[in-house]
Amino acid sequence: MIWLLFLALAALALAPLGWSLARPRAARGRHDADLALYRAQLAELDRERAAGRLDEAAFAAARTEVQRRLLAAPADAPAPHPRGAATLAAGLFLIPALGIGLYLWNGTPDVPAAPFVERAAEAARDDALLAQLRARIAQVPPASEGARQGWLLLGNAERARGRLDPAAEAFARVLAIRFDPGIAAELAELQVQRNALEPAAALLAQSLQAAPTDPRLRFLAGMVEARAGRPANARVVWQGLLADTPADAPWRGMLEQQLRELP
Structure with a gap:
């Protein structure tokens, strides 16, 4: 059976x-x-x-x-x-x-499902691994490439666990060592999710100076304006992005929908 x-x-x-x-x-x-x-x-x-x-x-x-x-x-x-x-x-x-x-x-059909205690123990092990990573980062020169890669790894791990505050802190440390528009977009998105709109706007302005045509940065800039209660500004930003977006771009439909939803 x-x-x-x-x-x-x-x-x-x-x-x-x-x-x-x-x-x-x-x-x-x-x-x-x-x-x-x-x-x-x-x-x-x-x-x-x-x-x-x-x-x-x-x-x-x-x-x-x-x-x-x-x-x-x-x-x-x-x-x-x-x-x-x-x-x-x-x-x-x-x-x-x-x-x-x-x-x-x-096969081992007699193995029971993992109870809450085991899941909690696994979460504790993850916390211990991240603590070890932080300890190793502290042992390398603060402005070194090793420290930068460590903070980047830590930021991705924290974001995957849904811990936005420590993830944002880690990405900020990455940018402090060497600025990169792609990493800045990651941090700006976290700041939008945390409703830290003013820091996100300042970071996006700096990033767009380095990469003015980056569609993700431009989309996030419009998102900040929309979340901040400035729909007219968001419309200007997104309409400019839409004008530069190819007809077959996978995000074009999403962008058009965001424009339609603006008040």
Whole structure:
């Protein structure tokens, strides 16, 4: 009976892939895929907010993250090789077979789920590792490249854990060692999420002097103006960015939507 259950679960998991292979459809580029993903993620965030599972601050932070990923998305990639469909079709059979084979060889069905105590212990281990990283950073010259890389690693780790304040502090230390517009964009985005709009505006102004055409910096500059209650300024910034945005840019639809939502 348990094997029938495993097979049923595998069939359910792979059913969308099988349907997509069986149904003829026009090929979609990276641009269309990015837009579809953005709309799906945004709709999910709207549902979470409507259901009361996200407050306004969390909703704004999550939406900003989706926008960041879309702005960082590359242009259209080349179309997949025709043999890709055959490979995917073979995967419909090979993936369940491989999974069952691995389970038979080294499966441990009696292992219980990780309780809260174990998850808390894992979080404590992460805290200890980050503390060790901070200690190592303290042992190298403050303005060295080693310190810069350490702070950058720490900032990314803290942001991944949702700890915006220490992440912002780490990115600020990276910029203090050597200014970089890309890292400045990361810090400015964190400041927007933390509602530190004045520092974000000052940082973006400095960054745009070094990289005046960077679309992410320009988008964030408009976001600061919109969050600060200056929609007219945000409209000017975003309309200028829209005029310079190629028609096939993956973030163009998002930018147009932001403009439509301005009061």
